[in-house]
Amino acid sequence: MIWTLKKGMYRAQHRAMKMVSMIVPFPVPALLIGSGSIKNLAENIKVRGVRHVLVVTDKVLMDLKLPESLLESLKDHGIRYTVYDNVQPNPTIENVENGRKVYQKNNCDGIIGFGGGSAMDCAKIIGARVANPYISVRRMKGMFKVFLPIPPFFCVPTTAGTGSETTVAAVISDPATHEKFAISDLKLIPKIAVLDPALMVGLPPHITAATGMDALTHAVEAYIGLNGSKFTDEHAKNATLLIFENLEKAYKNGSDLEARENMALASFYAGSAFTRAYVGYVHAIAHNMGGICTGCPTGWPMP
Numbered sequence: 223m224i225w226t227l228k229k230g231m232y233r234a235q236h237r238a239m240k241m242v243s244m245i246v247p248f249p250v251p252a253l254l255i256g257s258g259s260i261k262n263l264a265e266n267i268k269v270r271g272v273r274h275v276l277v278v279t280d281k282v283l284m285d286l287k288l289p290e291s292l293l294e295s296l297k298d299h300g301i302r303y304t305v306y307d308n309v310q311p312n313p314t315i316e317n318v319e320n321g322r323k324v325y326q327k328n329n330c331d332g333i334i335g336f337g338g339g340s341a342m343d344c345a346k347i348i349g350a351r352v353a354n355p356y357i358s359v360r361r362m363k364g365m366f367k368v369f370l371p372i373p374p375f376f377c378v379p380t381t382a383g384t385g386s387e388t389t390v391a392a393v394i395s396d397p398a399t400h401e402k403f404a405i406s407d408l409k410l411i412p413k414i415a416v417l418d419p420a421l422m423v424g425l426p427p428h429i430t431a432a433t434g435m436d437a438l439t440h441a442v443e444a445y446i447g448l449n450g451s452k453f454t455d456e457h458a459k460n461a462t463l464l465i466f467e468n469l470e471k472a473y474k475n476g477s478d479l480e481a482r483e484n485m486a487l488a489s490f491y492a493g494s495a496f497t498r499a500y501v502g503y504v505h506a507i508a509h510n511m512g513g514i515c516t517g518c519p520t521g522w523p524m525p
């Protein structure tokens with residue numbers, strides 16, 4: 223009985239959200255696409271008046287020197303930056319709070335999420351906390367709980383999977399309770415997303431495969447769910463076709479820039495679909511498993 227009631231409640235919520243997503247226009251990030259496009263981000267940030275940007279990334283990417291060309295072009299354009307690289311895979315509330323302190327200590331006025339979904343999501347929630355210091359990360363859980371808009375925010379995905387560079391969502395883990403949950407708000411959509419396949423060349427095959435399957439799951443779940451529209455169906459189909467044609471190529475030859483770019487686009491399309499039509503049971507199960515595994519020594523791969 224209680225489950226029937228709960229199901230009815232969720233269905234009603236889904237219907238309401240479907241109507242909201244049809245009425246309220248979703249912001250769409252401006253895209254910089256192509257090999258080397260990362261070098262064009264700084265000038266686009268500068269015109270928005272940002273003077274000191276926090277670059278949120280992780281230590282693996284710093285060791286690979288992946289953010290170097292971005293940091294150089296920021297310097298060339300007279301934009302100061304501070305790197306916060308303490309993001310762990312499946313980022314935690316602690317990662318966010320530490321990043322927020324770094325942002326405030328350095329008087330930053332903009333944020334770049336540079337990395338996979340972990341870095342981008344951590345960057346989103348740092349922004350949410352900077353703008354809303356009286357709302358804890360836990361209290362932001364769910365839909366539309368980010369009250370004030372976040373500082374100018376930009377995303378540079380280095381995996382082709384999560385689509386976080388266009389979604390309303392940021393996923394965060396709490397190792398204390400083993401809970402992994404999403405914060406969803408239109409304010410978390412970045413102003414600009416850079417899809418630069420050259421940044422993905424060094425992504426190891428097993429992570430290429432796993433993240434590509436994440437994008438495929440977004441597309442399929444958005445397509446088969448009850449909340450789809452013409453827009454989300456088309457984006458989900460485009461993403462699926464691109465993934466079928468390119469994931470194996472990118473897996474077998476990481477330097478195939480065309481396959482990498484197509485996977486980046488597929489991930490973006492799948493993100494555009496599921497952020498409006500939602501995901502389904504696969505992600506519901508994955509988030510619970512991810513929460514249980516948060517803090518595990520192996521860290522990744524996690525759902």
Ligand SMILES: NC(=O)c1ccc[n+]([C@@H]2O[C@H](COP(=O)([O-])OP(=O)(O)OC[C@H]3O[C@@H](n4cnc5c(N)ncnc54)[C@H](O)[C@@H]3O)[C@@H](O)[C@H]2O)c1
Pocket residue numbers: 280282283286310311312313337338339340341343380381383384385386389390391392393394421422423424425426429433436522525
């Ligand atoms: N916000 C959303 O809409 C959304 C959607 C799906 C998943 N997620 C979340 O995103 C997180 C997972 O993100 P992910 O799958 O992108 O993995 P990730 O960001 O955790 O990265 C996985 C590993 O790959 C490394 N890596 C990333 N790019 C690399 C590159 N170019 N070369 C070499 N190594 C690289 C990272 O350093 C890390 O060690 C999870 O927390 C998940 O819940 C968010």
Ligand SMILES: [Fe+2]
Pocket residue numbers: 384436437439440505
């Ligand atoms: Fe996912």
